[in-house]
Amino acid sequence: MKNLVQRLASITPPQWITTDPLTLDGLSWDALSEGRIHPLKKPETRLPACAIFPGSVNEIRQIVLLANEEKIPIIPYGGGSGLMGAALSVQPGIVLDLRRMNQLSEIDAAARSARVQAGMVLEVLDQRLNEDGFILGHDPWTLPVATIGGAISTNSVGYRAGAYGSMGDQVLGLEAVMPNGEILRTRAVSKSSTGPELKSLLIGGEGCFGIVTEATIRIFPKPEQRVFHAFLFDSFERGFGAIQRAFAKGLQPALLDFGDDDEKNPDGAVLYLVFEGNEKIVEAKNQLAMAIFLQSGGKELPAHEAETFWRDRHATARRFMANRAQLRGRGREGMYRDWIHVALPASKVLTFKNAALMIVEQHGAHLHESGLWIRPELFSMRLGIEDNGVNQAQLALQDTVDELLRLAQSMGGSMEYTHGVGVKLAPLMLEEHGYGLEIMRRIKRTLDPNNILNPGKMGL
Ligand SMILES: Cc1cc2nc3c(=O)[nH]c(=O)nc-3n(C[C@H](O)[C@H](O)[C@H](O)COP(=O)(O)OP(=O)(O)OC[C@H]3O[C@@H](n4cnc5c(N)ncnc54)[C@H](O)[C@@H]3O)c2cc1C
Numbered sequence: 001m002k003n004l005v006q007r008l009a010s011i012t013p014p015q016w017i018t019t020d021p022l023t024l025d026g027l028s029w030d031a032l033s034e035g036r037i038h039p040l041k042k043p044e045t046r047l048p049a050c051a052i053f054p055g056s057v058n059e060i061r062q063i064v065l066l067a068n069e070e071k072i073p074i075i076p077y078g079g080g081s082g083l084m085g086a087a088l089s090v091q092p093g094i095v096l097d098l099r100r101m102n103q104l105s106e107i108d109a110a111a112r113s114a115r116v117q118a119g120m121v122l123e124v125l126d127q128r129l130n131e132d133g134f135i136l137g138h139d140p141w142t143l144p145v146a147t148i149g150g151a152i153s154t155n156s157v158g159y160r161a162g163a164y165g166s167m168g169d170q171v172l173g174l175e176a177v178m179p180n181g182e183i184l185r186t187r188a189v190s191k192s193s194t195g196p197e198l199k200s201l202l203i204g205g206e207g208c209f210g211i212v213t214e215a216t217i218r219i220f221p222k223p224e225q226r227v228f229h230a231f232l233f234d235s236f237e238r239g240f241g242a243i244q245r246a247f248a249k250g251l252q253p254a255l256l257d258f259g260d261d262d263e264k265n266p267d268g269a270v271l272y273l274v275f276e277g278n279e280k281i282v283e284a285k286n287q288l289a290m291a292i293f294l295q296s297g298g299k300e301l302p303a304h305e306a307e308t309f310w311r312d313r314h315a316t317a318r319r320f321m322a323n324r325a326q327l328r329g330r331g332r333e334g335m336y337r338d339w340i341h342v343a344l345p346a347s348k349v350l351t352f353k354n355a356a357l358m359i360v361e362q363h364g365a366h367l368h369e370s371g372l373w374i375r376p377e378l379f380s381m382r383l384g385i386e387d388n389g390v391n392q393a394q395l396a397l398q399d400t401v402d403e404l405l406r407l408a409q410s411m412g413g414s415m416e417y418t419h420g421v422g423v424k425l426a427p428l429m430l431e432e433h434g435y436g437l438e439i440m441r442r443i444k445r446t447l448d449p450n451n452i453l454n455p456g457k458m459g460l
Contacts, residue, residue, distance in 0.1 A: 017052050049072065054100065086421065098149050114217055122144075141313055153212060155420070231271045236258075240372070351411070
C-alpha cells in the first residue's frame with residue numbers, strides 16, 4: 001500500500017492523494033442505498049486502497065499503466081450520485097475522482113458545441129453556457145452534483161430530454177484513457193459513416209471500458225420562450241391515452257412528467273408539460289397541446305403547479321447529497337422503497353402495468369405511483385413495503401422488483417432507461433442482452449485483460 005501511494009505520488013502531487021479512512025468511506029459508495037440491494041445478491045463492499053484526484057490526461061494515463069502493473073482496480077468517480085452502485089468499491093482499489101478536471105476548454109458558438117473536461121459539474125457548465133446565450137441540453141434532478149463524465153457513463157436522461165435527447169445523444173466526440181493506457185479520441189462530428197461508433201463503448205459504459213477525460217457536446221440556444229401546463233386526468237389510463245394521441249400528432253414536449261402519486265394526487269393522475277424554444281414553434285405546440293389534452297378528458301390545472309415542479313426540480317438532489325451518508329442505510333421511516341424505470345413499446349405499457357400490479361400484490365408490496373417521463377414508452381413505478389424488522393420485507397420488495405424487470409424484458413422491453421446497471425441490475429444482464437452480454441464480456445477482456453477498470457459492474 002505504502003509503495004503504491006508512493007508510486008502514485010510520483011505521478012500526481014501527494015496533496016491530491018488520500019488514504020484518510022473517512023474520505024475513502026465516502027468515496028466507496030454512490031447514491032445506491034443498502035435497502036435497494038437484493039439481500040441475496042449483495043456484493044461485498046471494500047474500503048478503497050486510496051483515492052486520487054488527477055489533474056491531466058497524462059496523469060490518468062500513467063495511473064492506468066501503474067494499476068496494470070500492480071493489478072489493482074481503478075474505480076472512476078464523478079459526482080457519486082449514481083443510483084445503481086456503479087461507483088461502489090467492491091474490491092480494494094484506486095478511486096479515480098475526476099472532479100479536478102473541471103475546465104470548459106472551448107465554446108464553438110457557430111457549431112453550437114462545447115468541449116469540456118469530464119469532471120465538470122453539470123450545473124457549473126450550464127451557468128457558464130448561459131453567459132454566452134446557450135444552455136446545456138441535459139438537465140437531471142442531480143444537475144448540481146453530477147459530472148459530465150458520470151452523465152455520459154450512465155447515458156442519463158434529464159428534464160429536457162424530450163427536446164434534446166439523453167446525455168449520450170448530445171455527445172459529438174470523446175477523449176478517453178483506455179484500460180491499457182492508450183488514448184482514444186473520436187471525431188467530434190454529428191454524423192459519421194466510418195464503421196461502428198466507438199464513442200458508444202463509453203456512453204453508458206460505467207467506466208468499465210475506458211475513462212472519459214473530455215467530451216465535445218451539443219449546446220442549445222437559450223429558449224426564447226418557455227410555457228408550462230398542468231392537467232389532471234381521472235385515471236392513469238385516460239391520461240396515457242391522451243399522451244399517445246399527442247405523440248401520434250407529432251407533439252413532443254421538452255418535458256413530460258405524468259404520474260398518479262397516491263399521496264399527492266388522490267383525485268387521479270397529473271400531467272406536467274413544458275415547451276421551450278423558438279417563440280412561434282412553442283406557441284404552435286402549445287395550442288395543439290391544449291386542444292388534444294382538453295378534448296381527451298384532461299382538466300386544466302393552474303400552470304403555476306407545473307412551474308413550481310420545474311423550479312424545485314433540483315432541490316431533492318441537493319437535499320440528498322447533504323444527507324448522503326445517512327441515506328446509505330437500509331429502510332427509512334418504517335418502509336423499504338424502490339422503483340423501476342423500464343422502456344417498453346408504447347403499445348404494451350398498459351398491459352405491463354396491469355400485470356405488474358398483480359405481481360406487486362402477490363408479494364405484499366404497495367404501488368405508490370405509476371408514471372411516464374419524457375415519452376409514453378418510458379414507464380416507471382414507485383414501490384414500497386413495510387419494514388417488519390427482519391430481512392423478509394427487503395427480500396419481498398427486491399423479489400418484486402426483479403419479477404417486474406423480468407416481465408418488462410419478456411415483453412420486449414428494457415429493464416432500465418436512465419440510471420444504468422451498476423451492481424444492482426448486474427444479475428439481470430444476461431436476460432437483458434442474451435448473447436450480447438458475451439460480446440460485451442469479450443470486448444472487455446480484449447481491452448482490459450487485467451480487469452482493471454471498475455470490475456464487478458454491469459455483469460462483466
Ligand atoms: C436524488 C437523485 C436524483 C437523480 N435524478 C436523476 C435524473 O433525473 N436522471 C438521471 O438519469 N439520473 C438521475 N440520478 C442518478 C445520477 O445522478 C446519474 O446517474 C448521474 O448521471 C451520475 O453522474 P455522477 O457524476 O454522479 O456519476 P457517478 O455516480 O460518480 O458515476 C456513475 C458511473 O460512471 C462512472 N464514471 C464517472 N465518471 C466517469 C468518467 N469520467 N469516465 C468513465 N466513467 C465514469 C462511474 O465509475 C460509475 O460507474 C439521480 C440521483 C439522485 C441521488
